[in-house]
Amino acid sequence: MKFFEDITVGDVYEYGRYTFTADNIKAFALRFDPQPFHIDEAAGARSHFGALCASGWHTAMAWMRLMVDYRRRMDDAMRARGEPVAGIGPALGFRELKWPRPVYAGDIVSYRSEVVDLRVSNSRPKSGLMSFRSTGVNQNGEPVLSLISTTFVDRRGSA
Amino acid sequence: MPKLYWEDFAPGAVAVYGPRLVTREEIVAFAAEFDPQPMHLDEAAGRASLLGGLGASGWHSCCLLMRMIADGFVLDSSSMGSPGIDEVRWHKPLRPGTQIRIRSTVLESRPSQSRPQMGLTKFRYEVLDDAGNCLTTMITTAMLGRRESGAAR
Numbered sequence: 001m002k003f004f005e006d007i008t009v010g011d012v013y014e015y016g017r018y019t020f021t022a023d024n025i026k027a028f029a030l031r032f033d034p035q036p037f038h039i040d041e042a043a044g045a046r047s048h049f050g051a052l053c054a055s056g057w058h059t060a061m062a063w064m065r066l067m068v069d070y071r072r073r074m075d076d077a078m079r080a081r082g083e084p085v086a087g088i089g090p091a092l093g094f095r096e097l098k099w100p101r102p103v104y105a106g107d108i109v110s111y112r113s114e115v116v117d118l119r120v121s122n123s124r125p126k127s128g129l130m131s132f133r134s135t136g137v138n139q140n141g142e143p144v145l146s147l148i149s150t151t152f153v154d155r156r157g158s159a
Numbered sequence: 160m161p162k163l164y165w166e167d168f169a170p171g172a173v174a175v176y177g178p179r180l181v182t183r184e185e186i187v188a189f190a191a192e193f194d195p196q197p198m199h200l201d202e203a204a205g206r207a208s209l210l211g212g213l214g215a216s217g218w219h220s221c222c223l224l225m226r227m228i229a230d231g232f233v234l235d236s237s238s239m240g241s242p243g244i245d246e247v248r249w250h251k252p253l254r255p256g257t258q259i260r261i262r263s264t265v266l267e268s269r270p271s272q273s274r275p276q277m278g279l280t281k282f283r284y285e286v287l288d289d290a291g292n293c294l295t296t297m298i299t300t301a302m303l304g305r306r307e308s309g310a311a312r
Contacts, residue, residue: 056241064193068196093246
């Protein structure tokens, strides 16, 4: 991660894509969110969703994993260039999470984030607080996930 | 048939679900799969972080909460899913070996304008530890089928 001072509101990170399948939708839901429309095709077809659809938590966890992997690649590239790497996290939480439409088997969701706010932490002056809006968009360009997270990022000279 | 419909969740109603023991193994396994940041995988990295020790991914708390309310009441209800979450705050780390409970409070209830067979119920959920400390709070809206509509799922 770049240091807090080197991050600008409007910075965009593109994380890549995740493909939802009937198998991974059901496997996730059986562990964490076993509502009928997330674990059974027939129940999904009877529901107002019209078909088996992913737990919203699955939609979010696919984003989280892609983001963590992206940050690790970014940190590795910075270290390879001899640049210092800032620590990030933990997050304080998130707000305004929206699941505007269902994610169905076969959907391919692309995830990205954009920095929306930066401020110095009052409680931890060695850290900054970065807020960023993350979105997931399906293969038809339709949004399926949106949220704003806030997390600590190291300031220069904090290490 | 569901046992619980939108009409059954009155503002102010409180319920508690659990307990459920959260082990070190599942904290590390969840993090390795979904949120592989070092502070969720390794004690030393956790101590070196602002978590001050190994702590579960905040998203793990959310997924555990979902499962505990699913078993607690959602699977017995006319749940039609959720349009989203107003807010989640991770107040304190979830440590290995903690027995968690979920406290649910109904904040608001209103019929859906667009779908007469549905109502919208706003809940506050709190993830509590053994001592009753609140680790995580979540405010979210559930879509629930209405009893008289006979329609759900």
